[in-house]
């Protein structure tokens with residue numbers, strides 16, 4: 001089962017962070033995502049449901065030709 005979200009991807013959300021930024025880097029995926037604000041480096045945990053709901057754009061990280069996905073963090 002593949003996930004459209006991958007660690008390292010950048011997402012743009014409808015809601016802006018108070019610092020004015022709306023782009024977040026995905027640090028962890030799961031039932032909750034850990035996101036890092038690209039404006040002020042602040043980290044937050046956000047329920048996956050909220051990420052899905054507020055997602056405006058998903059910017060896939062450029063993969064460095066790795067044959068296997070090693071960053072699966074499934075629990």
Ligand SMILES: [Zn+2]
Nearest residue numbers: 017019037040
């Ligand atoms: Zn911020």
